[in-house]
Amino acid sequence: MYQLIFLYPPPVDVDQFEADFAAHLVLLHEKAGIPADSKPYTITRFMPTPDGALVFHLMLTLHFETQEALDAAAESPAMQEMAPDIYRISTGGVPAILMGNVE
Secondary structure (H helix, E strand, O other): OEEEEEEEOOOOOHHHHHHHHHHHHHHHHHHHOOOOOOOOEEEEEOOOOOOOOOOOOEEEEEEEOOHHHHHHHHHOHHHHHHHHHHHHOOOOOOOEEEEEEOO
């Protein structure tokens, strides 16, 4: 399993981020042709660490069966079109974007 991961830092306004992120998911479904009832991704909302720090607010992980499928999705016109929105909604700083595989 291969993953494309987006880590969003704590936003300036959590409620606004959550509204923007919900709209971002709708855009992802539309641009990538993902059926509304399908979720080829997971969403993790982080909690503060024991010392109270919150390093990231949310992680969106897209799952792919092969590296070729991940590469194709990352380079697709849909993903290129979505890139500005990824940064626009991240008001707490630049999101980290990672690719990896699960062993």
